[in-house]
Amino acid sequence: MHYFTPRRCESSNKIMYHDKVQALRAAEDSRIERGTELWVYRCEFCGCWHLTHRDPQLHLQTQSFRGGRKPTSRKKGYKPRQR
Template sequence: MPAYRKPKLRCHATGKRPFPDELAASCMADSLSRKYKTTLYIYNCPWCGNWHLTKRPPKSSATLKESYGR
């Protein structure tokens, strides 16, 4: 019998992994930025209300927050 797998939650509009708050998204962005040596940005999704990560630079500093790998 196969092991139970928790379904992966995804945003219905973007298909991206949702983070419940800015801090959780920022921590994941920092971790992945260091791991993959790239810059990631976080933004609040207008469709689901959660936070997501993206590689695209912000069009406006008011809409996206930058996270640098350290």
């Protein structure tokens, strides 16, 4: 039996992967086995790779979308006087 208990991060309590390939493989496994899509990111606390349910890039994308969506929008409550 090969059952290894992975180390966990002290900061996030997530499983630590020493390289990105390992983390990506684990993410792939969970997608196939459980249908859960996971993203891989590098932890600043331990310097290892973790898996997350949220896409870390999605946040940045929505922010830039919001900024570039209505560049010409004006103040609310602005009413041009009709006369």
